[in-house]
Amino acid sequence: xxxxxxxxxxxxxxxxxxxxxxxxxxxxxxxxxxxxxxxxxxxxxxxxxxxxxxxxxxxxxxxxxxxxxxxxxxxxxxxxxxxxxxxxxxxxxxxxxxxxxxxxxxxxxxxxxxxxxxxxxxxxxxxxxxxxxxxxxxxxxxxxxxxxxxxxxxxxxxxxxxxxxxxxxxxxxxxxxxxxxxxxxxxxxxxxxxxxxxxxxxxxxxxxxxxxxxxxxxxxxxxxxxxxxxxxxxxxxxxxxxxxxxxxxxxxxxxxxxxxxxxxxxxxxxxxxxxxxxxxxxxxxxxxxxxxxxxxxxxxxxxxxx
Amino acid sequence: xxxxxxxxxxxxxxxxxxxxxxxxxxxxxxxxxxxxxxxxxxxxxxxxxxxxxxxxxxxxxxxxxxxxxxxxxxxxxxxxxxxxxxxxxxxxxxxxxxxxxxxxxxxxxxxxxxxxxxxxxxxxxxxxxxxxxxxxxxxxxxxxxxxxxxxxxxxxxxxxxxxxxxxxxxxxxxxxxxxxxxxxxxxxxxxxxxxxxxxxxxxxxxxxxxxxxxxxxxxxxxxxxxxxxxxxxxxxxxxxxxxxxxxxxxxxxxxxxxxxxxxxxxxxxxxxxxxxxxxxxxxxxxxxxxxxxxxxxxxxxxxxxx
Numbered sequence: 001x002x003x004x005x006x007x008x009x010x011x012x013x014x015x016x017x018x019x020x021x022x023x024x025x026x027x028x029x030x031x032x033x034x035x036x037x038x039x040x041x042x043x044x045x046x047x048x049x050x051x052x053x054x055x056x057x058x059x060x061x062x063x064x065x066x067x068x069x070x071x072x073x074x075x076x077x078x079x080x081x082x083x084x085x086x087x088x089x090x091x092x093x094x095x096x097x098x099x100x101x102x103x104x105x106x107x108x109x110x111x112x113x114x115x116x117x118x119x120x121x122x123x124x125x126x127x128x129x130x131x132x133x134x135x136x137x138x139x140x141x142x143x144x145x146x147x148x149x150x151x152x153x154x155x156x157x158x159x160x161x162x163x164x165x166x167x168x169x170x171x172x173x174x175x176x177x178x179x180x181x182x183x184x185x186x187x188x189x190x191x192x193x194x195x196x197x198x199x200x201x202x203x204x205x206x207x208x209x210x211x212x213x214x215x216x217x218x219x220x221x222x223x224x225x226x227x228x229x230x231x232x233x234x235x236x237x238x239x240x241x242x243x244x245x246x247x248x249x250x251x252x253x254x255x256x257x258x259x260x261x262x263x264x265x266x267x268x269x270x271x272x273x274x275x276x277x278x279x280x281x282x283x284x285x286x287x288x289x290x291x292x293x294x295x296x297x298x299x300x301x302x303x304x305x306x
Numbered sequence: 307x308x309x310x311x312x313x314x315x316x317x318x319x320x321x322x323x324x325x326x327x328x329x330x331x332x333x334x335x336x337x338x339x340x341x342x343x344x345x346x347x348x349x350x351x352x353x354x355x356x357x358x359x360x361x362x363x364x365x366x367x368x369x370x371x372x373x374x375x376x377x378x379x380x381x382x383x384x385x386x387x388x389x390x391x392x393x394x395x396x397x398x399x400x401x402x403x404x405x406x407x408x409x410x411x412x413x414x415x416x417x418x419x420x421x422x423x424x425x426x427x428x429x430x431x432x433x434x435x436x437x438x439x440x441x442x443x444x445x446x447x448x449x450x451x452x453x454x455x456x457x458x459x460x461x462x463x464x465x466x467x468x469x470x471x472x473x474x475x476x477x478x479x480x481x482x483x484x485x486x487x488x489x490x491x492x493x494x495x496x497x498x499x500x501x502x503x504x505x506x507x508x509x510x511x512x513x514x515x516x517x518x519x520x521x522x523x524x525x526x527x528x529x530x531x532x533x534x535x536x537x538x539x540x541x542x543x544x545x546x547x548x549x550x551x552x553x554x555x556x557x558x559x560x561x562x563x564x565x566x567x568x569x570x571x572x573x574x575x576x577x578x579x580x581x582x583x584x585x586x587x588x589x590x591x592x593x594x595x596x597x598x599x600x601x602x603x604x605x606x607x608x609x610x611x612x
Binding site: 122216251 | 424425426431477481484487492493517521522524527528537554561564
């Protein structure tokens with residue numbers, strides 16, 4: 001393979017760095033073309049050392065490769081701070097606000113994030129997801145000018161509105177982080193020691209998602225039902241963690257779709273399949289069409305698109 | 307003082323035991339008539355040993371005293387399990403469902419909790435708060451038959467509806483527990499090491515409470531604004547922990563008052579003054595009249611009333 005076509009794309013978030021060898025000849029990297037390292041909040045050495053330790057085999061094989069980075073690596077706790085592209089944004093303009101510099105003879109580009117005002121009237125920020133959205137648009141050139149609600153599930157789930165080929169606005173929900181800390185630190189879910197774990201149960205999840213959809217204004221007042229239903233009728237509840245996940249994702253989806261205010265909007269879920277499936281269940285429960293794109297494929301296409 | 311008029315009331319919750327020497331001659335105990343011990347979830351010895359260790363001085367002074375207990379001490383992780391009085395409930399009937407037994411020559415009574423179906427259609431449970439409500443009614447005989455929304459702020463805030471002298475129904479919100487774990491375990495509030503702590507700020511709290519009241523269906527989508535406003539305009543935000551508290555308490559209050567569906571309902575806050583003040587701010591922000599009763603006074607009156 002000629003190294004002329006190759007560059008390294010690095011999706012560097014808070015908890016994980018993922019570097020991939022990118023080529024316009026391929027639609028996805030093979031498994032030996034993806035390597036992992038510490039996230040920005042977990043670094044034990046400098047960003048430069050962390051990165052080059054991970055990608056040394058490729059450099060030895062292919063020589064000087066351009067390196068393009070996206071995510072929290074561009075934040076004030078990252079490597080170099082890049083600005084935010086303001087919404088509504090033409091995402092193909094991301095490179096215009098990039099930081100470009102040279103390290104060990106490699107051209108290094110850190111892409112900007114995106115910023116805007118969300119449907120609640122609050123400032124909102126993203127770093128990394130904008131590249132997945134650009135990647136989705138590049139993979140779907142025929143429909144990327146249609147109105148879409150894009151859902152990127154995660155620790156901080158992002159809901160982005162696409163209109164006329166632009167990222168019109170977006171909002172962040174705390175769903176993933178809240179689920180994790182409620183599961184580990186609240187009285188809602190019994191500890192693994194005190195109750196056998198059943199694993200994820202669709203039926204329990206849907207009970208939670210349906211209740212959250214029926215009671216859109218009462219999240220704080222429905223969370224405790226995880227405990228009271230477990231005490232009152234544990235067989236009916238099933239797995240409390242799945243029910244709690246349903247309450248949170250159901251509430252998240254209901255708010256996002258209501259705020260979107262487009263009755264028949266198609267939702268595109270971009271992310272990891274396991275979590276994406278849960279969002280799809282909650283979205284379809286509200287009667288909306290939902291398509292799924294793997295987040296790895298989207299970010300790869302994003303790197304190719306810039 | 308004659309021991310004929312005396313008994314011991316014990317408010318024994320998950321995190322704390324509080325025993326008080328009660329007498330119908332007094333409206334509140336003096337400070338040497340209240341002792342504390344481990345809560346039900348923190349016991350290092352049996353409930354009996356924990357209790358008698360705390361109250362031994364009173365027994366030495368006054369001999370065999372009746373002991374009345376309320377709270378999680380009657381739960382399945384407590385001393386003896388008592389049932390729940392079903393709503394709508396005449397709270398003066400609490401003693402009818404009590405467990406009564408003898409320990410070391412003392413008559414011991416563990417009061418029941420209360421159960422019902424909340425405004426979200428979910429089963430709901432309380433243990434301890436019902437006695438504070440009964441105490442409030444005993445302290446306000448002239449108005450205890452009026453419609454009231456009673457707010458008992460805490461780890462699990464209880465919202466109770468009084469109608470025609472009965473506890474009609476109630477709901478539990480997870481506000482206090484959620485605030486504590488978000489403050490300690492989420493990215494929303496900077497750690498004390500990374501940012502100087504200013505203490506509680508009314509203005510920041512009210513910013514959060516007002517936003518939550520305006521966006522009743524979007525709690526998951528407004529929490530992240532704690533972070534984005536801190537990044538975008540820290541001087542405007544002020545103290546992020548106070549703002550987060552405002553988002554949560556504001557959302558809690560908005561849901562409770564909307565669910566109550568009585569336009570001019572008077573809200574009675576019963577609890578600790580510091581937290582009660584915050585609830586009062588959020589309740590008055592919605593234009594409702596709000597009175598405050600100290601939770602210690604209410605529970606003492608509750609013991610006298612049973």
